[in-house]
Amino acid sequence: MALPEILIAKASKALEKFCHDRIPPHARDQVKLEFEFRGNTVTLIEVRPVWNDPSRLTHSPVAQFRFDADSMKWNLYCCDRNSKWHFYTQTEATADFDLLIKEVDSDPTRIFWG
Numbered sequence: 001m002a003l004p005e006i007l008i009a010k011a012s013k014a015l016e017k018f019c020h021d022r023i024p025p026h027a028r029d030q031v032k033l034e035f036e037f038r039g040n041t042v043t044l045i046e047v048r049p050v051w052n053d054p055s056r057l058t059h060s061p062v063a064q065f066r067f068d069a070d071s072m073k074w075n076l077y078c079c080d081r082n083s084k085w086h087f088y089t090q091t092e093a094t095a096d097f098d099l100l101i102k103e104v105d106s107d108p109t110r111i112f113w114g
Helices: 005-022 097-106
Strands: 032-038 041-050 053-068 073-079 085-087
Touching: 005 032, 005 041, 005 097, 053 097, 073 097
Parallel strands: none
Antiparallel strands: 032 041, 041 053, 053 073, 073 085
16 A cells, blocks of 8 residues: 555655755855655755765665554664665654654664764
């Protein structure tokens, strides 16, 4: 089952706010957050200029939210240095997308933001 449009809209709204609020105004020319949907997955991405060529951008995955259509819940995943995704074990699957965003924001294990 494809991700329902209502959940896409809700997740988009929550992530737009998060991406805007997470980066302070004085740093928005140096770093930004974006997200992209692919199937039942939403990936949060940090975008920065390449250090020695500011005309190019680097895209680093931060977190991934995966929707399970059977349970109607979201799961959170973290990325390792080799861009492989791993289930984030500090949270349980939830229908409340905002809870997972809060976990990424607070990052108690320092796995998302280092």
